[in-house]
Amino acid sequence: ATPLAIMVGTGRGAQLGTLVRGPDALEDTRDVQVIVLDKTGTVTEGRMEVTATFAPALDDEATAALLVGAASVEARSEHPVAKAIVGSTTERAPLKGFRSTPGHGVTATVSRAGADGSHADVTVGSARMFDRVDDALAAWAREREQAGETVVLVGRSRPLGGGLLGGGTATSTREPLAAEMAIAVRDRIKESTPDAIAAFRDLGLEVVLLTGDNARAARAVADELGIDRVIAEVLPGDKADVVSGLQEGGRRVAMVGDGVNDAPALAQADLGIAIGTGADVAREASDLTIVSGDLRAAADAIALSRRTLGTIR
Numbered sequence: 265a266t267p268l269a270i271m272v273g274t275g276r277g278a279q280l281g282t283l284v285r286g287p288d289a290l291e292d293t294r295d296v297q298v299i300v301l302d303k304t305g306t307v308t309e310g311r312m313e314v315t316a317t318f319a320p321a322l323d324d325e326a327t328a329a330l331l332v333g334a335a336s337v338e339a340r341s342e343h344p345v346a347k348a349i350v351g352s353t354t355e356r357a358p359l360k361g362f363r364s365t366p367g368h369g370v371t372a373t374v375s376r377a378g379a380d381g382s383h384a385d386v387t388v389g390s391a392r393m394f395d396r397v398d399d400a401l402a403a404w405a406r407e408r409e410q411a412g413e414t415v416v417l418v419g420r421s422r423p424l425g426g427g428l429l430g431g432g433t434a435t436s437t438r439e440p441l442a443a444e445m446a447i448a449v450r451d452r453i454k455e456s457t458p459d460a461i462a463a464f465r466d467l468g469l470e471v472v473l474l475t476g477d478n479a480r481a482a483r484a485v486a487d488e489l490g491i492d493r494v495i496a497e498v499l500p501g502d503k504a505d506v507v508s509g510l511q512e513g514g515r516r517v518a519m520v521g522d523g524v525n526d527a528p529a530l531a532q533a534d535l536g537i538a539i540g541t542g543a544d545v546a547r548e549a550s551d552l553t554i555v556s557g558d559l560r561a562a563a564d565a566i567a568l569s570r571r572t573l574g575t576i577r
């Protein structure tokens with residue numbers, strides 16, 4: 265079906281640019297009781313920057329080489345964390361065999377990334393990608409996360425199938441993968457978000473922060489915004505299930521998101537609201553699109569539908 269796009273014609277709706285997808289969208293908007301907000305790119309700008317790296321067991325040269333390896337792998341990923349790491353160095357190493365594990369991280373075989381300058385499989389991602397994270401790295405990560413930053417880890421392993429004397433392919437299980445470096449990235453809360461949260465509360469909505477990110481980082485952002493309920497470390501495929509869980513008991517749930525990951529959850533919600541600057545599939549799965557990315561437009565749409573539809577009936 266071709267989406268019917270009309271502008272919400274009054275107040276900030278018009279100013280902030282809210283596109284309504286179908287005639288029924290505003291009808292559902294009125295009864296919303298819960299609003300679920302994706303974190304990265306929705307509550308925050310979604311433009312992450314590397315703030316610090318930590319690699320206690322590596323010298324400066326090895327640290328720099330591993331960062332180049334990480335950036336080379338992340339150049340293949342669209343994730344906001346990946347863009348931050350890519351932006352932190354200009355040098356790139358040749359790579360092959362890129363693999364992405366959605367919600368966890370990425371791996372590829374990188375030239376010159378081994379400790380001796382040989383090829384290595386470089387993995388970048390959350391702690392779940394690693395078999396071993398030593399105490400010093402874990403403590404550093406915890407501290408940065410408590411301050412609201414996202415921390416990803418980097419580690420190397422010998423490539424499977426490579427380096428066997430006398431030919432042949434290695435098919436045995438790989439060695440345990442240890443994290444060697446931690447990278448902290450920071451995102452900014454959108455300037456308009458605190459006002460939007462206040463407006464959601466004035467409308468009597470329960471506000472829920474939903475993210476694939478680490479629970480400590482998510483909690484720090486939620487605390488800064490006065491959001492009580494945080495559902496973190498949710499895998500991309502599970503966001504829609506979280507929304508259906510919140511719908512239990514017949515509660516009407518709105519969801520705001522921007523990413524490819526968010527599309528199923530936006531479709532599952534009674535009211536799906538996409539951020540206009542986000543992924544096409546997120547917009548296609550939604551009832552409303554906020555062109556400007558300003559969350560106050562979501563509160564305005566709900567207030568407007570309550571006023572207009574409330575008086576018509």
Ligand code: ADP
Nearest residue numbers: 304341343346367368369388389390475476477
């Ligand atoms: P979000 O809800 O913030 O969009 P995702 O489900 O996409 O979260 O990712 C969750 C976590 O997985 C990230 O915070 C990060 O730790 C890790 N991750 C996912 N993709 C990548 C990547 N390309 N590089 C590094 N880490 C990643």
Ligand code: MG
Nearest residue numbers: 302304305523
């Ligand atoms: Mg997002």
